Amino acid sequence: MDSIDCIVIGAGVVGLAVARALAQAGREVAVVESQKAIGMETSSRNSEVIHAGLYYPTGSLKARLCVQGRDALYAYCMERGIGHRRCGKLVVATSPEQLGKLNAILTQAHANGCSEVTAISAEAARNLEPALSCVAALHSPNTGIIDSHAYMLSLQADAESAGTAIAFDSRISRGRHAHGGILLEVISGDGDLIELQADTVVNCSGLWAPRIAAMIDGLDAATIPTAYFAKGSYFALGCKAPFSHLIYPIPEAGGLGVHLTLDLGGQARFGPDIQWLDDTDIAAIDYRVDPSHAAAFYGEIRAYWPDLPDGSLQPAYAGVRPKISPPDTPAADFLFASHGSPHYLGLYGIESPGLTASLAIADHAASLLGILPDKHRI
Known part of the structure; x- marks a missing residue:
């Protein structure tokens, strides 16, 4: 059994941004990704738009993190030479x-x-x-546009430069609270079963997030969204x-x-x-x-x-x-939930403007975990 400080599940744009934020804050981070490369699902199948933050209910996480993330994303793209246009x-x-x-x-x-x-x-x-x-x-x-793949590659490089390891072609089969953290069972692409013990698990698996949360014993199942x-x-x-x-x-x-x-x-x-x-x-x-x-x-x-x-x-x-909201109902806000566990944070309903807000989402997640102060520069 391997032990690690933080495990991030999912290597889409949000998972990569979260891994980067945690690793740059000095945490030991591993990312577990079921696909063979980064951003193969929702993150690579969108409009590649940098949203300004017009539509979302005032005070919602979508509204706040979109505006904060938009400004941070433009600055990041300028600094790193990532293709974009306002x-x-x-x-x-x-x-x-x-x-x-x-x-x-x-x-x-x-x-x-x-x-x-x-x-x-x-x-x-x-x-x-x-x-x-x-x-x-x-x-x-x-409002603008961005080369989302170049952006994700830059996030990956930042995270790996800060010590993050990414395990591709690896999927979570189950998990449980044990040894003062969470023990995850991971199946590799070769079919090997690997046990990973983590102090903190951050579930950024997008479409899979509610299902993976339901696999982890010790979380309050009644609070996991549909x-x-x-x-x-x-x-x-x-x-x-x-x-x-x-x-x-x-x-x-x-x-x-x-x-x-x-x-x-x-x-x-x-x-x-x-x-x-x-x-x-x-x-x-x-x-x-x-x-x-x-x-x-x-x-x-x-x-x-x-x-x-x-x-x-x-x-x-x-x-x-x-x-995480059904048809014919108002769109749900982003949801960050621990389900009663001090060792877990799940990110749910991270649809648009998730790409725009990704840097702000990552800092908000880190702040909820106590890894960054509540007020900090994005």
């Missing part, structure tokens, strides 16, 4: 009936500390984006997009609507839609994009870009959001 976005109302919702988003954004967000007229929006159709818009200059999975598909644009800003419609239930995002090469993509999955076998999730979904995409996109050419959408990729 391109800004427009949130558009495409009918007079949506103006009330647009104004409510503006009020929410200002309450969240995003005072730079402004309401602009349809004419002003078209001056920024001549191909755009809307009756009014919000301009968010602090997992819900929302698949979102993306379509790529097969021609050059006439936009330089990200374009977002009014949010819909469960997400931010089918929006237009750009990568650092200028390639446009649209998504995600929402498909709630009944099958909770995470390992069997089908990430293929159904080409027939394009029909609905054309209708939603043409509400703000009427000149979208026929036949220009091509299936790109899909991701699944690790939700």
Whole structure:
């Protein structure tokens, strides 16, 4: 049996950020990852957007950590030379009936500390984006895009430079409280069973987080959240997009609507839609994009870009959001929970804006573990 100070479960963007924060604070850290490389699930299947923090309920963890994490992420990218661009976005109302919702988003954004967000007229929006159709818009200059893989590689390098070891192709089979900590049984890709004793376990396994928590004896099972999975598909644009800003419609239930995002090469993509999955076998999730979904995409996109050419959408990729609120209910806040154990911290429901907030999420987790002071520089 090997003993270690901290075990982080999951090597997605949040797990890597948490491992980095703990290791740089002087803790001995190992990361256990079931995939063969970093960021193979939710972290590599998203819009790669740096969110400004407009939409989330004021005072929520999503609102606070998004704004803090956004600023920290821009600074980190500048320092490390990670590809990113603060391109800004427009949130558009495409009918007079949506103006009330647009104004409510503006009020929410200002309450969240995003005072730079402004309401602009349809004419002003078209001056920024001549191909755009809307009756009014919000301009968010602090929204941006990032090379998320380069970012994760940098986090991995930071963590490993501070002594972190990462075990890929290794999955948790069970755990229990023992010897003043938590004993985890880990199965390697070769089928070997390894026992790891940790003073502290941080569960950052995304889609798997509730299931892994349920595997650890000694946690209060009644407080472990239920997992819900929302698949979102993306379509790529097969021609050059006439936009330089990200374009977002009014949010819909469960997400931010089918929006237009750009990568650092200028390639446009649209998504995600929402498909709630009944099958909770995470390992069997089908990430293929159904080409027939394009029909609905054309209708939603043409509400703000009427000149979208026929036949220009091509299936790109899909991701699944690790939700802890069921369909037709308000999206749950990020959840950090110990389930009554001084040796465990679980991170649940870390969907958008998890990428943006990742550095702030890591520092918040470390603070909850008493590894960093409550107030510190991110």
